[in-house]
Amino acid sequence: MFGFSSDIGIDLGTASVLVFVKGKGIVLQEPSVVAIDKNTNSILAVGQDARKMLGRTPGNIVAIRPLKDGVISDYNVTEKMLKYFINKTVGKKWVFKPKIIVCVPSGVTEVEKRAVIDATNEAGARATYLIEEPIAAAIGAGLDIAQANGHMIVDIGGGTTDVAVISLGGIVVSNSIKVAGDKFDEAIIRYMRKKHNIMIGERTAEEMKIHIGGAQKRDEEIKMNVRGRNLVSGLPVNIEVGSHEMAEALEESVMAIADTVHSVLEKTPPELASDIADQGIVMTGGGALLWGFDQLISNRTGIAVRVAEEAISCVAKGTGQALDSLQILEGDMRMRKSRR
Numbered sequence: 001m002f003g004f005s006s007d008i009g010i011d012l013g014t015a016s017v018l019v020f021v022k023g024k025g026i027v028l029q030e031p032s033v034v035a036i037d038k039n040t041n042s043i044l045a046v047g048q049d050a051r052k053m054l055g056r057t058p059g060n061i062v063a064i065r066p067l068k069d070g071v072i073s074d075y076n077v078t079e080k081m082l083k084y085f086i087n088k089t090v091g092k093k094w095v096f097k098p099k100i101i102v103c104v105p106s107g108v109t110e111v112e113k114r115a116v117i118d119a120t121n122e123a124g125a126r127a128t129y130l131i132e133e134p135i136a137a138a139i140g141a142g143l144d145i146a147q148a149n150g151h152m153i154v155d156i157g158g159g160t161t162d163v164a165v166i167s168l169g170g171i172v173v174s175n176s177i178k179v180a181g182d183k184f185d186e187a188i189i190r191y192m193r194k195k196h197n198i199m200i201g202e203r204t205a206e207e208m209k210i211h212i213g214g215a216q217k218r219d220e221e222i223k224m225n226v227r228g229r230n231l232v233s234g235l236p237v238n239i240e241v242g243s244h245e246m247a248e249a250l251e252e253s254v255m256a257i258a259d260t261v262h263s264v265l266e267k268t269p270p271e272l273a274s275d276i277a278d279q280g281i282v283m284t285g286g287g288a289l290l291w292g293f294d295q296l297i298s299n300r301t302g303i304a305v306r307v308a309e310e311a312i313s314c315v316a317k318g319t320g321q322a323l324d325s326l327q328i329l330e331g332d333m334r335m336r337k338s339r340r
């Protein structure tokens with residue numbers, strides 16, 4: 001059976017890849033993880049199946065994240081992962097090849113942008129376009145960015161936090177730091193080792209962040225049972241950890257993000273800054289869901305803050321919606337196009 005192609009939008013994130021198909025919405029959401037057999041260099045699993053292998057693989061199998069800290073750390077694997085997800089979405093054989101928009105992490109270099117375009121074309125795109133992450137996030141959050149009106153987006157993903165002021169469809173001021181969800185997890189792992197002498201895995205740290213983590217202390221502390229390995233005895237242990245401790249563990253990373261928001265506001269032209277003060281700041285990305293983050297940014301800036309609905313899928317949604325504007329954007333410098 002030949003697949004009929006619809007245009008697709010792909011959010012190529014550090015933590016996860018989301019695929020948006022025109023007319024269907026988000027059809028795929030999987031972790032950006034690939035499992036490889038080192039002996040044969042072949043791919044064993046991609047996405048969800050590969051993620052289950054993280055930290056559980058025998059010597060010859062490695063489960064890797066080809067995008068790290070918001071950049072492509074392994075081009076070949078990124079290309080294979082992209083191909084796998086595109087094929088999974090539209091099938092290997094198509095009558096009409098789709099146009100594909102890929103939203104890339106803001107830290108990628110020109111060379112990496114070229115690499116993403118080539119990989120997407122290789123995977124079967126008729127034409128490939130790139131879109132900047134904060135622009136996609138803003139569109140996905142429902143902001144009308146085409147007007148001469150300032151909006152501030154704080155997108156906290158897995159690898160990077162992007163803070164951008166957008167007006168007339170373009171980025172006026174922005175900053176990107178490599179502190180986001182993954183750094184929160186690392187901070188929790190370090191805290192557990194230092195304070196409790198316990199080694200925990202990445203997945204446990206992420207669960208702790210989601211369930212008891214916070215950008216600040218909660219009025220009523222909540223607790224969670226955590227399994228790890230005692231570094232002295234080497235044996236598995238169960239301990240109870242509280243949310244106040246997590247707020248302490250995350251404080252430094254959270255402050256780095258709040259400082260970045262503050263510094264971007266300082267560099268924002270006064271007219272746009274007053275628009276932002278009127279309309280508020282919008283947070284997107286999975287990291288924006290960390291408990292109390294919106295409140296903390298609001299306290300720090302004195303500006304109202306809201307977390308976008310479906311914060312995690314905002315970028316993919318915005319990328320998908322940008323498909324509708326392809327014709328308008330074809331000649332636009334912000335969209336990079338490459339036809340085969």
Ligand SMILES: Nc1ncnc2c1ncn2[C@@H]1O[C@H](COP(=O)(O)OP(=O)(O)OP(=O)(O)O)[C@@H](O)[C@H]1O
Nearest residue numbers: 013014015016157158159160181285286287289290
């Ligand atoms: N409820 C939650 N509370 C705190 N963090 C969360 C929550 N849900 C998801 N996250 C975190 O959000 C991060 C992933 O966010 P997202 O999917 O937006 O990133 P990404 O787009 O893949 O990354 P990037 O934009 O850096 O390329 C992960 O670190 C994940 O642990």
